[in-house]
Amino acid sequence: MHIRLGITQGFRSFRHPPPELGSVFFLMKRRYCDSTSKHSLSSPPAKKHRPYTATMVSRTITLTEQEEQLKRLLVDVARYIDSSSSENSPTILRWAGGWVRDKLLGIKSHDIDTAINNLTGEAFVGKLRDYVEIPGNKQLHNLMDSDIGRLHTVARNPDKSKHLETSTIKLCGLDVDFVNLRKETYCENSRNPEVEFGTAEEDAARRDATVNALFYNLQTGEVEDLVGGLPDLGAGIIRTPMEPLQTFMDDPLRVLRLVRFASRLGFKIDKAAEEVMADENVLRNLKIKISRERIGVELEKMLKGKHPVESLRLINRLGLYHAVFTVPERTDMPKPDISKWDRAYECLFFLESNNTPGSIWELLVTTEEARYFAWSLATITPWEQLPDDPPLKSGKLAMPLATQAAREGFKAPNKLSDVITAAHRHRPAILELKALVDENKDEMKDRAKFGMAIREWDSRAKGSWRLQVLYSILGDVLEGSTSREEILMGWLRFLDHLVELDLMHVTKLDRIIDxxxxxxxxxxxxxxxxxxxxxxxxxxxxxxxxxxxxxxxxxxxxxxxxxxxxx
Structure with missing residues (x-):
């Protein structure tokens, strides 16, 4: 027989929990721990993202079998190009950027950027296709037709800070981008750079960070460091190749890219760069110069990564919040008070780190998409403190400010925007039901009252009622006058009550008659x-x-x- 011992029963036994249980008590579920049915209370410690420890970085890269196959193929294509060209300069190929960095750090990488010194990416891929069609060359490189995928070219789009055409193709089971080495020249009165063929030194200098400016020369098999990336990689430092302020003024998106790389790798951002990342002019350019779609791409990578809390800590500490979570086109857009924002994202980090059976995280965050949405909700909780815009002339409710900040600030997808809107509008109802449990009212026994409410919340944003409750929890912690632990104990009592009423899957309940x-x-x-x-x-x-x-x-x-x- 299955017996469920939840937090509600636990509180009956521990109405005044012993002090040695401290702040972890709220998270615990009583459970059978041995054949004598003794109960155990334990909590795993919160996982910490350890900062990078300085170390020596080898200049040697060991290639996988696929990478070796790809390297041999590309080097032979370069020889083929040189043999059929009247150009004096030989074709030199370099794998660049993130792939080199990750290989040196021992991190698996499947996407490879290939920089070419004398051809565009599309032209090189055209020559590659010519080469493999020569009889015998497929066999020479053990290539199947499936080893050479369809070419996809991403066109230039300066208005969205995409300054150079890139050609992408699947080769030897790897995703490979081809682009020529380039240099970028920014004019004071233009937000778009002039892009032209450049040298390896010029290409390295225009990149966002020195650790992303390393090259692996395919012909020599050596790592090339032209801007000091190897020492920074060894020291765990994110530094701009050129003067930081000019780097960010040229392309303000680099501010968010540095935040993402620092949080992902556990590196520290160079002090000189940190000091100007929140420069008034940089933030103004970030709001008006960079498309919100590209900001959204960077934010999504942060929040879907392994260490989203580190990204939000940096955004908060560096003063970037109002440049990211805003509506640039709206001149009267209010600014929320973010002085307590850290309470929300630190709470979510605590919940995720202490994910145990029956915990708040385990009950409310059930998929990888839900995890991304949960961290997205944590970013916009400060907006919950502001009053709504007045209704529209049509009488319809105005879009919540939190939804506006997500939808226009980082181009949140429609599904996420719907979840935010539902979470905001249903929060009073969620808090009302929680109050019934807090006060032990007779109505808390009304299964239909709770079940119908959950189905209503879910109908407004399919499959999201759990996230809506999580949003209320984060808002409660952000605004709360009591300790986080006390607030979370109350919410766990509420969730435990839903479990006891067997309502966690009520949205999937079919009607007894159609x-x-x-x-x-x-x-x-x-x-x-x-x-x-x-x-x-x-x-x-x-x-x-x-x-x-x-x-x-x-x-x-x-x-x-x-x-x-x-x-």
């Missing part, structure tokens, strides 16, 4: 009454769990014929 059969049972034609009548059916089901005969539900509908408008 509309067609209900019409027949009532002897009337389907009509506008149907939707409300089926809700009555669901209420009856929730109050009568386990009953399979729909007769009782039909009788309940009959009793309320007048109210439901059934003629």
């Amino acid at each position: 509309g067609t059969d209900l019409s027949k049972a009532l002897g009337v034609k389907p009509g506008r009454w149907m939707g409300a009548a089926l809700e009555v059916v669901m209420e009856w089901q929730l109050r009568n769990p386990g009953v399979e005969d729909p007769a009782g539900a039909v009788e309940e509908v009959k009793k309320r014929r007048v109210e439901l408008g059934i003629k």
Whole structure:
């Protein structure tokens, strides 16, 4: 027999928990720990993202079998190009940027950027296709037709800070980008650089960080460091190749890219760069010069990564919040108070780090998408403190400020925007039900009241009621006047009550009778009454769990014929 011992029972035994349990008590579930049924209370320590420790970085890269195969192929293509060209300069190929950095750090990498000194990426791929069509060359490199994928070219789009055409192709099971070495020249009165062929030194200098400016020369098999990336890699430092302020003024997106790399790798941002990342002019350019889509891409990578809390800590500490979470086109957009924002994201980090069976995280965050949405919700909790915009002239409710900040600030996808809107609008109802549990009111036993409320929350943003509750929790912690532990204990009591009522999957509960059969049972034609009548059916089901005969539900509908408008 399955026995569930939850936090509610636990609180009956530990109305005044012993002080040695401290702040971890709220997280615990009583559970059987041995054959004598003794109970155990334990909490895993919060996982910490350890900062990078300075070390010596080898200049040697060991290639995988696929990488070796790809290298041999590309070097032979370069020889083929040189043999059929009248150009004096030989074709030199370099793997660049993140792939080199990650290989030196021992991190797996499947995406490879290939920089070419004398051809565009598209031109090189064209030559590559010519080369493999020469009889014998596929066999020479053990290539199957599937080893050479379809070419995809991403065009220049200066308005969205995409300054150079890039050609991407699947080769030897790896995703490979081809682009020529380039230099960028920024004019004071233009937000878009002039891009032209450049040297390896010029290409390295225009990159966002020295650790991302390393090259692996395919012809020599050596790592080339032209801007001091290897010492910074060894020291765990994120530093700009050129003067930081000019680097950020040229391309303000580099501010967020440095935040992302620092949080992902556990590196520290160079002090000189930190001092100017929140420069007024830099932040203004970040708001108006960079498309919000590209900001959203960087933020999504941060929040989907392994250490989202580190990114949010940096955004907060460096004063970047109002440049990211805003509506640039709206001149009257208010600014939320973010002085306590850290409470929200540190709470979420605490919950994720202490993910145990029956914990808040385990109950509310059930998929990888939900995890990304959860961290996204943590970013916009400060907006919950501000009053809503007045209703529109049509009478409809205005979009919540939190949704505006997400939708326009970082181009949140529609599904996430819908979750934010639902979480904001349902928060009063969520808090009202929680209060019934807090105060031990008789209404807390009404399974239909809780179940119908959850189904209503979920209907406004499919599959998101758990995240809506999580948003209320984060808002409660941000605004709370008591300790985080006390607040979370209250919320866990609420969730435990939902588990006891067997409502965690109530949104998937099928009605005991459908509309067609209900019409027949009532002897009337389907009509506008149907939707409300089926809700009555669901209420009856929730109050009568386990009953399979729909007769009782039909009788309940009959009793309320007048109210439901059934003629």
